[in-house]
Amino acid sequence: xxxxxxxxxxxxxxxxxxxxxxxxxxxxxxxxxxxxxxxxxxxxxxxxxxxxxxxxxxxxxxxxxxxxxxxxxxxxxxxxxxxxxxxxxxxxxxxxxxxxxxxxxxxxxxxxxxxxxxxxxxxxxxxxxxxxxxxxxxxxxxxxxxxxxxxxxxxxxxxxxxxxxxxxxxxxxxxxxxxxxxxxxxxxxxxxxxxxxxxx
Numbered sequence: 453x454x455x456x457x458x459x460x461x462x463x464x465x466x467x468x469x470x471x472x473x474x475x476x477x478x479x480x481x482x483x484x485x486x487x488x489x490x491x492x493x494x495x496x497x498x499x500x501x502x503x504x505x506x507x508x509x510x511x512x513x514x515x516x517x518x519x520x521x522x523x524x525x526x527x528x529x530x531x532x533x534x535x536x537x538x539x540x541x542x543x544x545x546x547x548x549x550x551x552x553x554x555x556x557x558x559x560x561x562x563x564x565x566x567x568x569x570x571x572x573x574x575x576x577x578x579x580x581x582x583x584x585x586x587x588x589x590x591x592x593x594x595x596x597x598x599x600x601x602x603x604x605x606x607x608x609x610x611x612x613x614x615x616x617x618x619x620x621x622x623x624x625x626x627x628x629x630x631x632x633x634x635x636x637x638x639x640x641x642x643x644x645x646x647x648x649x650x651x652x
Contacts, residue, residue: 562628
């Protein structure tokens, strides 16, 4: 499955040239300002809903010291489908939405968000099974698919080790731009970009 996704990443470069030019917009994740979501009672969980580009929002949940961030249409009601990284983590306060301009409006297809993981995750980088470094916090760019229809749900499509990959931001955008159509949530496994991987 992973070989298929890597191959799709490169073949997607050709298709991307025929598409509209990808653009980025940004939104803030300020948990002191974003409206709080549902109350989970005695459960050690937290939910907030932060505004995104026009027509979109970010559902931010934290449980067991791990975060899950779901891009969805404004006002959508979605069941809990907690997807996060293995180690304890937090998220950056700035989210990048990747998309295209259509009829004067921004249509996102992917979200890029930086996760900070506790030390001890994959000493030596992604190539040895982790996403951080031996010392200090791990720094991972998580690429998520933005649902194209109200019936679809978001999911992770790629991980980029921002400490080990020198051009991590551009690589994350490349993952978003080239895997937007080929990746099927619930079927495919997210790609992990390792240092020195061909094409990067």
